[in-house]
Structures are given as C-alpha cells and as structure tokens.
Amino acid sequence: MAPDAREDELAALDARIAAARGARRPKRSAGADKFNAASLAWRMVTELVVGVLLGAGIGWGIDSAIGTLPAFLLIFTLLGFAAGVRVMMRSADELRRRDAASARNDAPSGR
Template identity: 55%
Template sequence: MSDGPDPDRLNALEAKLNAKKKAMTPEPAEEHHLSQAQAGWRMVTELVVGLLLGFGFGYGLDSFFGTIPIFLVLFTMLGFAGGVRAMMRSAEEITKKNAETHDS
C-alpha cells in the first residue's frame, strides 16, 4: 500500500471532471441579425391586432344594437390606443434587454 494518492489517477479523474463540466456548460446564445426585424414585425403585428380587435368589437356591437357606427369608431380608436400601448411595452422590453446585454 502506498502512503499517498496516485497522481496519474488524480490527473485522469480531473480530466474526466473537466470534460463533464465542459459538456454541461451551455453554449452562449448568439444574436441573429434578424432580431431587430423580428422586433419590428412584432410591434407592427401588435398594432394591427389591436386595430382589428377594436374594429371587430365595434362592428359587432353596432350590428347587435342596430346603431350608427359609433361603436365602430369608438372601439377602433380604443384598439389603436391598445396597440400603441402594446408596442411601447415591447419597445421598453427590447431596450431593457439591450441595456442588460451591453452592461454585462
């Protein structure tokens, strides 16, 4: 029996542990050059969906109540406001994400 640990076995064990750690370490996420375009399309989609929802609800209420297109105009404006608000939240989220990325 030897007095101390075998250095060759310790080196082999250390190499295996380093290989396992390297395999478990996630790859850094790469930013695609289309990310800004995707953000732009997301904002446009949010605006259009807000407008269409407002238009649809307004038209439906006008049809249900048999009124002049007062609800159509009112809800289209509300849909536009909601779409703009959603766009602003998306822009703020993207700004925070970019600030965190550049600070790190």
C-alpha cells in the same frame, strides 16, 4: 499572506472568470442581429394591427347588436389603435431593458 498579494490573486481570479464567461458566451453574427430587428419590427406591426382589428370587430359587433352602426365601430377602432400603440411601447421598453442588461453583462468589471 500580504494584502497586496491577496489583491493580485483576486484580480487574476477576476480576469480568469471574465475570460471564462466570454468563452462560454455564444458568438453572434451580424445576420442574427438583422433577424432580431426584423422579428421585432414584425412583432410591433402585428401588435398594432391586431389591436385595431380587434377594436373594430368589437365595435362592429356592438353596433350590429344595437343598431348604431358607425358609433361604436369608430370608438372601439380608436381604442384598439391606442391599445396597439401601448403594447408596441411596452415591447420597445422590454427591448431597451434587455439591451441595457446585455450591455451591463458585457462590460468588463472595474477591478
């Protein structure tokens, strides 16, 4: 078999594989994208609020135990805020990586 014929067969096979992958991929509606964006936004807000509340609770608990009411409350509330922001940034990075991987999988091959 000639090399050109083999390349044509491989290109045809690659096209058939890409078509089969596209047919198996579930169709996404615009409503699903809005739901995912809203879900991600609530997740990030929840992560921030939980970090602040958890930090404030720990600080209040320490202050109550040793009698220095505002000191540890303020310190741990700020630490909880920082932790919440860090977790939010990690979630945003996770989403960015997932979108990049999805874009790579959706891109047609260059053959």
